[in-house]
Amino acid sequence: MKHLSHNEMVSKEAVYGISALRRRFQHFNDNHTGLCVLSVVLLKYVNDYLECRRRHYERVHKNDMDVINRKMKRERFVLPPDTDFTSLHKKINAYPLNAGTLLNQITSSIELANEEMLGGLLRSVDFNNATHVGTSIADWPKFLVNLVDVVGKMTLASEITDQAVDAELLLEYIWSRWLNQTNSSAAEQHYAPANLGRLVIKLLNPKSGCRIYDPSCKAGSLLIEAAAAVTDDENNPSGNFALYGQEAQAAATYLARIRLLIRELDGAQISLSDPIRNPLKAENGELIKFDIVLSNLPWNIQNWGYEEAKNDVFKRFKWGLVPEMKGDWAYIQHMISTTSSEGRIGVIIPTGLLFREGKERLIRQAIVENNILDAVIMLPVNLFFYTKLACAIIILDKNRGEKKNILFVDASKEFEVDKRQNRLREIDIEHIYSTYDNFKNTGSTTSTEISNSTVVSPEDVSNHNFSFYVPMYIPTNTDNKESINCMELELKIVELRKSLEEVRIGIKNNFQLLGI
Structure with a gap:
């Protein structure tokens, strides 16, 4: 005991x-x-x-x-x-x-x-x-x-x-x-698994003096983790940072503010507001820009503000307006627009966002062509309490300079089973981070901790129709090919079910308009 x-x-x-x-x-x-x-x-x-x-x-x-x-x-x-x-x-x-x-x-x-x-x-x-x-x-x-x-x-x-x-x-x-x-x-759903949040923040490596923002901060978990991870130039803990968060749910906002107070993060600015309809603005009316933007977004965000986005004065959605029932990439475009010219973004997403077609593909294309996609990391299934589906982390960097290539990592086998769900261990976090850090420093995956990783050119991503789905870029051996196919099939089934539900809702609304 x-x-x-x-x-x-x-x-x-x-x-x-x-x-x-x-x-x-x-x-x-x-x-x-x-x-x-x-x-x-x-x-x-x-x-x-x-x-x-x-x-x-x-x-x-x-x-x-x-x-x-x-x-x-x-x-x-x-x-x-x-x-x-x-x-x-x-x-x-x-x-x-x-x-x-x-x-x-x-x-x-x-x-x-x-x-x-x-x-x-x-x-x-x-x-x-x-x-x-x-x-x-x-x-x-x-x-x-x-x-x-x-x-x-x-x-x-x-x-x-x-x-x-x-x-x-x-x-x-x-x-x-x-x-x-x-x-x-x-x-x-309001608490990202602690180790998953720690991984995102370790990849982003927040430094002293940075502004940190979560547009869907829920109970404030990622902001709390990020505050604890800020270091100075000598990698010593630093209290020199600013925290910002938005959350549309009143109860979650209340809880986040109390948690931050108890952590003595008194300067944190948590706003009860919708980031799409009411983004954080500076005194001059322009969007506030942040150095680190991170989030564990709600999956398949519904009623996200499609009508308001059509006439967005900040032009945050110039790469495409996604459907009203799937606002994930709208939120990510908002994150990109609120990131400074040298800032970085880390977001936890469902893997369906990596390969869905339509407007979402056009947004992925723009991200590659504007050279801000730094890494895509495929994670294990069943990391969350509320869903068994796999998730991924995408890292975007607005200051990649001359670097064009993109790191793809398959970390789907890096976990241990913990009671009812899987869990990232510290050694898994370190493996993923070491692989990414090596890519940042050398531009390659030579001598990395995770063998299932590769560096891909923008042309190769274009040839794959701008899909970010990691298994498309990493050769798989016979032993695990079947499991990957099963995962892909499961994701497609989920997408089809959601699409069917959207059709049903549309039919119901039309019947109501007709008085049937």
Whole structure:
């Protein structure tokens, strides 16, 4: 049995407490309830963080209250009088029927005092909004009283443990059990597998001073990983970077902001907005340009903004407008348009994007002809919790200079089976990175870690009708040819099913217009 550290024990106890609360009030499994839970957890984190800082200053400054109070005023957060968690707990237990009103008052007061850090977070949640609970409205104050009591027993910041990791297990549990109505599969889509995200970021190699952007940041996982990976010219960790993210889903945006705060990534700018319809703009109205752009995009993005894209003032989709029900390449074109002239892009995609025809082929052609395609990496099947299909990483580079050739890597066999899904090991990540790094340095795949890799000319890609499908470029031996054919067949079946569904939706809409 694995020995649990103090940090993990606190996390387990916190999850057990929230789990017991959920079982007792299981009729409140909706998004609003989940946001209420997250808000109270955030309040406790702020309270615990400030308490830890105060204790630190008391030790250092020998209880010199003037110095301690001055330093506390310059801390990340401030708590107005009578808004600490102990006061909240006492007030709610004294006036349980007014729990919602008391929470609204305290959260509003704290947000107003911390507008730069917490603006748009706490006041966006109304603890008196009980319309969602229906016939169980009488239980709502009881739920809030119990929630404050359970969270009050947690330690979400500590001087001797990593409070970020300590709290994140709890946040992930709340996300999967409250904000997705117990649908952990839906929740999983907002978290790229950690090792997969680490691979993308290692390939992009963010450096000190860079701006990092994720147009579909979900719960913020890739931004958090990227921040941890930024290094200076001597490959030492650097805190000199800027994080930007957009997310169209309110609950995911809320969670991402809290996770980044707990990681003390206070300067991160996470916007609740649609990157196609409302891209991030600078003060002069132009698109903000980024040095590193990365994302684990939703697969086969539907209703992505086709009509708005027709008249896009930024001309982001000059290489082609993809169908309304398949917006993946629209998002990738947006990523290209928001990347600086020396910037780099890494995106995790379904393998169907590598070979689909129509407008998508024309976009791939433009990417090759504009010399920004650096590498295509085929990954194993079943890396995600919510789908068994294989995925790929494409690396785009706007500063390839005279280099024209493209690296294709078949890393589909680089994994280990881990419970219900496959997992990239550290050795797999290192193999893929070493192969790519060798290509960047030498332009070849000589002496690389992965033998199933090749360097291809743009002319060769043109001869293959601008398909990026990796097995078309890497000779396969007899032993694994059958498995590759099966994979290709499976992908085509999925594409056909999606196309059939689109036809059905079109027929249904036409019938509605005809009044049938």
